[in-house]
Amino acid sequence: LVSLSGLFIYCGLMYLISKNPDKVRWHTVIWGFALQLFLAIIILKWSLGYLAFQWLGERITNYLNYVDSGCMFLFGNNYEDHIFAMKILPTVIFVSSTINILFYLGLMQKLIVSVAQVIQFLLRTSACESFVSASNIFMGMGECPILIRPMLPSLTNSEIHAIMAGGFATISGSVMAAFIYFGVSAPHLISASVMSAPAALAIAKLVYPETEKPTMNVDSVNKFKPPEKSIFEAASAGAGSAISLAAIIGANLIAFISLLESVNQTLVWFGKRVGSKKTITFQYIISYLLWPFALTMGVKVEDCRKVGELIGVKTFINEFVAFQELGTLIKNRKKLNEHIAKNGTWSSERSVVISTYALCGFSNFGSIGIQIGMFTVLIPERKTIIPKLATRAMVVGSVSCFVTACIASR
Template sequence: MKHLCLWIMLLISMISTTPHLSLAQQTNPVQPNSQTTIQTQAPDQAAGEQLSATTNANILLSQTPGHGFSLTTILRGFAGMLVLLAIGWIFSKDRRNIPWKTVGVGLAFQVVLAIGVLYVPFIRSGFEFFGKIFVKILDFTNVGSQFLFGSLVDSSTFGSIFAFQILPTIIFFSALTSLLFYWGIIQRVVWAMAWVFTRLLKLSGAESLSVAGNIFLGQTESPLMIKAYLAKMNNSEMMLVMTGGMATLAGGVLAAYIGMLGGNDPVLRLEFAKHLLTASVMAAPAAVIFSKMLVPNTEAVNRDVEVSKDKIGSNLLDAITNGTSEGLKLAVNVAGMLLAFLALIAMINYILGFIGSLTHLNAIIETNTDGRFNELSLQFLLGYLFAPIMWLIGICSQDIMLVGRLLGEKLILTEFIGYISLSDLKGAGAFLEQKSIIMATYILCGFANFASIGIQIGGIGALAPGKRVVLSRLGMYALLAGTLASLMSATIIGMILG
């Protein structure tokens, strides 16, 4: 660990005088609109303003200069990292056997990757290249959406854009993923990444494949690549399979979030594509760190890396059809989930607002939050609860309740709700610093929420029925590890942004 810290400090010192080059360094403050109502009940107006005003200085992140490194931001970043590691240590099932070398290598992997994406031209260009692919996928999806829905696609309201542009992206990307899987392209990429993880992080072959697969696939699709090994996995290996699913995002929803946050602005789409891709890749080593801290491995493991040979379809057309069907199911599930959750939030906020009005809490809240929250609401309570954690990881004091609210929505509801709220808040100019928007993008990256525990027990349990009890016991640990992984990525990126 001592040598690791020296190497990290050396890397930071080497780039501390480097000029800022991209969105990542945009931390200039934005004056919040004190009249903005930050609620989930009516996202249409705020989102519409976001999509129609993408040239506004509050939204065009790429035009905002950065503050640069300072000793304060570096020390605060290290302090945040230590706090997150301390939480992992406190909740560990076996503190004596925590693999500190693996933890150190994983942290170094994250730091080097973050520095590379933000400051090293060829690495940044590589992520931008893949980001452009995702942006192009959005354009291709729009062609199909235009044919089916016509002028509805051009609506300026968020609801129409979400229904006729964002959800179709999930369907198309699912079909494309199935096609790439049928051709064996995804398996080869995953195998290469798994080989690296096995050597660097000392994981078993099956663990590495699962973690690498989660960068591209969902939390129930990735285990399909190792289904022959699931029944034989020990608790530590199963924990990593679950944590990897919690800490990362599937490609289909990743493309949807790019469209959601970037709106119709191609520059913003590319910038958010780069950050979301970086967040998903950084989440892999972070998942390893906290999974192995919470449930260390004390048994010998098989380090051979072998991908399942199963095909996703009998031929090319069958693969595309299967992928389209799965994508349609996911899109309908997402739409139904959002309808139910948003209605539930509106009902809860109505009750809380009524209580706040009777007790005069609403006026107190509006006064003490400078209008960012105008009444007692679920968002206010979540922001208040998670604000201390947000401050510890480097969010500016003025934005900690807003970002804390987003983390709470992700945990209790889903990351989809969190990204919708982030899109609304960003469009309304509610954040004081653009750095908060970037860090929130990383915090929300991942399926770490209570519903995912049930999804994993059902999905992975169907592949390995004998592991259902283990999955149930590890569910809360995986949720904690996945959350800590996202927070660690955000802490590191915030520290490097300065």
């Protein structure tokens, strides 16, 4: 009942900040949540559906392990001594190359368009936003808009907002690979990205309803062809395009983790000056501020501060740092007594599952800059409205993940 009430609380909050509350098309909103609930039942409640996703997660994990041979060749037998730089970041390149090959073969387009047609039929959303929403299940927020680049100038502000929100609410396959390596459940990561796609569309249309008439249809989207001329060129291009992504991930982690440490040391210093018996850190403060959000998702009271801390780290820093900490918490459950002494209580597997769904998205302040920069380049004529759309879309992306966590927790 708590998680169910959280669902209504988040919807009510989004309606309050809606740009045009009287223009909300409730068919889209209701069917978006209905589709999300249907997917949750198939994946989480139906034994065959869960086993299917578990099997898919195991196959993906096995496939990702093939990157070890390339890492060993390039970095030597001791490459795991520097696990993030020499294992996780190369995995991003490997997955990007694989996805590009699938696009060259035409397999990814067929899968994405099939899902998009279902979303468009049920939610009555436009072809482009349905297409990008479907592609967000498999690709990142940086790649998906490029798939419809020629059509972007023709889109309405509501469509652009929905596309941005879908990017914030989901993660790409290449980034998912890194989270799996942290020890997070592959089936839950896959189902989180699948379930958040319709939720993002529903909440985006609640926050920024359509007031114009979209002009693009499915046939226009379906004509997309990759520029590569051979499978080898596709593999090379995919790997090359991921180099910048891997570099950005590494650079952001160095910068944000270092900045977080500087903030924490400053807070610790001030805490000692005022005689605090607790070690005051950014994580400690944010765990109290976001405690109610964790509670509304159905987290046990004793775990709410820890989940709130993870949400804060993900929102104000990035999802990599949050999932790395979640992976540590999952591993530490095997040494529960030691873990409780260091990090507080973490007694419930339910809390682990809810955290996985709540964190599974690119919705953080750093990603706002990425979205603004990318869309300003793609559609410069909208550069004045894009910052406003991106900020709203980030909120929608975060809430979409929270709503998915509410449903998953049931």
